[in-house]
Amino acid sequence: xxxxxxxxxxxxxxxxxxxxxxxxxxxxxxxxxxxxxxxxxxxxxxxxxxxxxxxxxxxxxxxxxxxxxxxxxxxxxxxxx
Numbered sequence: 001x002x003x004x005x006x007x008x009x010x011x012x013x014x015x016x017x018x019x020x021x022x023x024x025x026x027x028x029x030x031x032x033x034x035x036x037x038x039x040x041x042x043x044x045x046x047x048x049x050x051x052x053x054x055x056x057x058x059x060x061x062x063x064x065x066x067x068x069x070x071x072x073x074x075x076x077x078x079x080x081x
Contacts, residue, residue, distance in 0.1 A: 002056075009055030010036030017066035023074040035073070040067025 014032030017039060023032040040057045043065020051060035067079040 005055050006057075007021050007033055009057055010034075010040065012036065013039060013057065013059070013062050014070070016071045020067055021070055021074070022048065023070060025070055026073060026077060035066050035069050039063070039069045042069055043066065047050060 011029060013035040014025055014035035017035060018032065025035050027034065027037070037059075040062035043061035043063070044058055045065075046068075047064060049058050049060040049061070051058050
């Protein structure tokens with residue numbers, strides 16, 4: 001059950017990042033989960049471990065990291081086209 005909860009929270013973090021920026025995460029649901037995981041890693045690396053822990057993620061740094069990641073991905077995707 002723990003891995004399912006982690007995947008759900010990772011997907012929600014990625015989805016929220018896309019929603020806040022008003023940009024789609026490439027890859028749909030899988031893209032949201034990947035953006036949530038990589039964003040959590042990136043946010044925790046940059047901002048440290050603080051804030052509420054939900055599903056094994058420090059939620060605020062994970063969300064900020066996912067927002068940064070979605071912004072970079074959407075910028076790269078736009079510049080390639």
